[in-house]
Amino acid sequence: MEPASTRPDMTTVAISGGGPAGMMLGLLLARAGVDVTVLEKHADFFNDFRGDTLHPSTRAVLDELGLSEEVERIPHRKVRKVTVGRDDTNIVVDLSALPLAHPYIAMVPQWDFLDMLARKARGYPGFRLIMGAESTDLLSHEGAVRGLRYTDGDGEHELRAVLTVSADGRRSALRERAGLRPRVLGSPMDVLWLRVPRADEQVEGLNGRTGPGTMAFAIDRGDYWQIAYVIRKGGFDQLRTEPVEKLREQLRGLLPFLGERVQAIESWDDVALLDVRLERLDRWYRPGYLCIGDAAHAMTPVGGVGINLAVQDAIATANLLAVPLLEAQQDPRRFERTIRTELLARVQRRRWFPDAGTQRVQQFMQRELFGDIVGTANGQGTPAARRMVEAALRTPTGAKVATAIYSRLMSRIMMRGLRPEHVTSPERPLRA
Missing domain, CATH: 3.50.50.60 (FAD/NAD(P)-binding domain)
Structure with a gap:
């Protein structure tokens, strides 16, 4: 104070x-x-559970402000691979291959x-x-x-x-x-945030998996996985009436590499709700x-x-x-x-x-991508974009094209931003 x-x-x-x-x-x-x-x-x-994903656009600004070495001293994880899939179909984006000065997401x-x-x-x-x-x-x-x-x-x-x-x-x-x-x-979804301990598994980066009516993302935070579990908007109160074991089972099904470590979710008190707004x-x-x-x-x-x-x-x-x-x-x-x-x-x-x-x-x-999980506009069916992606992934050529498109979108929209800003405001001397 x-x-x-x-x-x-x-x-x-x-x-x-x-x-x-x-x-x-x-x-x-x-x-x-x-x-x-x-x-x-x-x-x-x-x-x-505050947002802490620093994209290359933000890292570039920290470079301009002379803060690169300081941010590197903060213990953090660099996410270089993004995997999104369903069942045995995956899109894998290697962020390190993107033409950026900092080709990764820094989880600071x-x-x-x-x-x-x-x-x-x-x-x-x-x-x-x-x-x-x-x-x-x-x-x-x-x-x-x-x-x-x-x-x-x-x-x-x-x-x-x-x-x-x-x-x-x-x-x-x-x-x-x-x-x-x-x-x-409007947003048709909310997100549950929780933690699961991380072992020495080969899986790394950011992993998103969908199943019938469910979707979860696991974000590599070094010694633990930060889990984002997508639910229908306003559905948390109903979900909490079920035993927490049901949530653990769904996570095991979506992210099998978590194994029995989902037992770390002992009760609903270990789950935080993010009220999603747009x-x-x-x-x-x-x-x-x-x-x-x-x-x-x-x-x-x-x-x-x-x-x-x-x-x-x-x-x-x-x-x-x-x-x-x-x-x-x-x-x-x-x-x-x-x-x-x-x-x-x-x-x-x-x-x-x-x-x-x-x-x-x-x-x-x-x-288009979460519609059949949180409800499509007409309340039924899988959105057209999702069907197209899943159809493309059934062939090697289609998978290559889908991955290239997804990589370009990740690079341009999410990693660099639609209009990246650079510091042009004046600089005065530091305090003596």
């Missing part, structure tokens, strides 16, 4: 949310010389990733991070947002700001206070206020793109706004004036295609 004597009552940019979008934006703006305060409602960054614990960004950001004099501070409302004057209210262990406080940014996720309280309502695109704002901003990351566009876990798109949003925001914010910071009347709304609109325009485009890909995959 920030000591009362040093708690700020004004800043140039107030960022609600210390996740990937908020911490990356805070780092980049402080690096440019902007006074920035990030407020995170939790006392620390630790939260099990999100709390370690955020701690790394915070350490880097604290090296700049204009950065402040307040933990255990929950944003509750917006400060407004003459139709523009002028900061926010937050609560911590000492009560309620106000923080004036030239720009207030919501990077506080799909349940953002500030977004609601701003009157911005997301359009619900939604986005039609408008990300209002005067003095901007939403990025999940607050602007909630993604499903399909492809593990959430963190990476949030980071890309932050980079685009810093690239477009750092210099105008530096200019505003020098204005004695900065809290009486409003940063030009057109600048905020540019952020949305820059990120609309990759964010909305990726959501369309996720919608297609939900409908």
Whole structure:
């Protein structure tokens, strides 16, 4: 918690949310010389089963920020192979063969990733991070947002700001206070997260398997498998009425290499529910206020793109706004004036295609690849795309073509992103 004597009552940019979008934006703006305060409602960054897939697009940004060696020092797993199949048919993608500087998915614990960004950001004099501070409302004057209210262990406080940014996720309280309502695109599935110990089996990487009405993914985390088990939307309560042994049996059938280690799932208390949402704002901003990351566009876990798109949003925001914010910071009347709304609109325009485009890909995959598991549009049958893939896999030539197409999609859409961002915001000296 920030000591009362040093708690700020004004800043140039107030960022609600210390996740990937908020911490990356805070780092980049402080690096440019902007006074920035990030407020995170939790006392620390630790939260099990948070998304932690860093794609090559994010690794490239860490290279640009001089953080490559530091991220390599964090214990993590590199996923170089993706296998998706059903029964005895498989598509196997060798990520190491993709033409990328970092041809793998880095499974970096999100709390370690955020701690790394915070350490880097604290090296700049204009950065402040307040933990255990929950944003509750917006400060407004003459139709523009002028900061926010937050609560911590000492009560309620106000923080004036030239720009207030919501990077506080799909349940953002500030977004609601701003009157911005997301359009619900819909997701027919939820995901159960659980852990199973890993042995010395030959299986590695990311393995997805489907069966009659079920689907599971096993992600290699070194000493354990992180399991994502797909269920019909809203079906968890019904599932919990069954003995947990039924879930263990289904996992053994889908992922036989797990064997008797599924007994590590002793009860439903060992299973976490991810309420999957797919939604986005039609408008990300209002005067003095901007939403990025999940607050602007909630993604499903399909492809593990959430963190990476949030980071890309932050980079685009810093690239477009750092210099105008530096200019505003020098204005004695900065809290009486409003940063030009057109600048905020540019952020949305820059990120609309990759964010909305990726959501369309996720919608297609939900409908066509998961449809017979969580329910097709008409409630029956296997989707056409799934039937085509399974038919292709029955012949060596078809399997080769299907694998090539899947590899290209993985490379372009998921690994690199539809519009990868690069850091162009200015850099000021580190704290002496």
